[in-house]
Amino acid sequence: MFLIHEKSTAGNLLSEINSTKKEALDFIDKIDQTKENSLWPNVKSKLFYDNLKLNLEKPLSFYPGRSTNFCSYGALSYLVMEKDPLGYVKFMNELYEKGEAIFNNNHFKPSDAVMNAAGTLKFKGVLDIRHAEQMWFLVLADKFKGYLNFFDKKFNEGDENSFWAATNLGKFDRMVNKMCGVHVKAVGSDLIKPWVKDDYSYLSKRIDSNTVSLYINNRIIHKKNHDKIKFSIPTHFIILRQIRKDGDMITLRYWDYGGETEMQITSRTLKKIIFGIITIDK
Template identity: 55%
Template sequence: MKLSSRAVFLVAVIFLGTISKSLAIPIFTPTPEKEVTSTRQQAIAFIDGINKLEPSAYWPNIKPALFLQNLKTTIHEPISIYPGNGTNFCGYGALSYLFLQDDPLGYAKLLLELYKEGKASFANVVFTPSEAIKKEAGRLRYKGILDIHPAEQMWFLSLADHYKGYLNIFNRNYNPGDEDRFWASVNFAKFNRMVRSLLQYKIKATGSDLIRPHITDPYEFISDRLQTGKVVLFINNRIVHKKNHVKIKVALPTHFIVVEKISRQDDLITLVYWDYGGRTLLQLSPAFLRRIIFGITYCTKKEQHAD
């Protein structure tokens, strides 16, 4: 999380302190059941059947050929989805990685609708990006591979424009550069709310933005849940990797990762997870694992009932 002002940060922490207890208790909001979600093969067949896109009247700075190639690459290789260097898009990236596993065909159709119509609806969520967002998508620069991924630029900007949490109260309207600021920030409760509203998952979450979850053995907790679902961790990434976009010097969570595998041999834990367009392998002690985790989101598929 990149913070533009120490004063703003302190106000945010004070405000957070007043609601940390409520954040530590997940709020389960029922969402309407969707149709049975899709397979990767269905999504590939659909997207490979599209050979050309016309320019969008709503996204003037997105090149159609580059948009289509980006979307095809993402459907074929979901691991490649990339939030960008220096941005606060990591929460939207983790959400999208889950989306591409839950309903890749729905993801492709949603992004195409958003591109063609300038707005889109999915699972009772209606995205109506602001004019500032529509002008900016396709123009982000110095964000690594995200620079040439206009579909992901459009999607991440639209997500940040639509979903708001308490970290966004200081900056609610997009201005150029806000992808690096509070405008794009995702706190733990906001991330869980996005997953519940868009995806065909039941989720249980433990932890908060300030207080670590009360779990005796995080390894066992994560390992058990990986047997039946997906696990997303909200971590203090600054003490794991030093990244240029992390400026804060306090022990707070800043990053969302999606766990792929976890194993333990003696006192060494090996963690494999999605992070910034690829898989990362990290070896750490049980104490260090406990130290970096502030939130754990456990996602399981909703049961589908035949008519």
């Protein structure tokens, strides 16, 4: 049930999956962006295609939404846009037009409930008007399942905030492997922290040649006194962009929720918050 210590996911490696932002923008410029589609009754074509353009022009702008359980799909979006922006926009356009599509040999045919929900999510910040991202996150959550979703597999109104959309470490690894076609190596688990002697050394050795995602207890981000955190569980996926150390203070620069953030913490606190370290081939 839990991913413990170390696991590699390497099936279906497709190293040829690579495209550029220019190719993706050229493709979207040739699309009729005014067409409405009854398959997605609440998705507005202008908001949908404007959102796709934003995703291509500013891929770091992906925003999983306030109070949702979409953070893992946000981290996955970062990786997909690095690897295959053309594949992403082709997939989204076909999904919008036909109600089903294939991405990297993964067939997506979302439920009627999901198709009706896309475009209706409210009070989620800028996600409210990003209809492509609403569709993308909902469809990913509908497709990929882990043990956290066992008792809530069918979408009902409000499930973007519930266990229906939740992601554990093993599920995240599988999603990255299947969607990006890359080798994934993870240490840690959903309950037990990584068996790594020095977290800073482990991360700093890997960040230059790999993309690194962290599975963390994100309550630390909102605590004023980091060292007073007692009980904790992992709740959030981020993309580590930079890490540096000055004495015992470690500065993390990471991506989540549509932008980059810097956080300075002690080595002790770093060990407290990390439950999973996911190393992904570039």
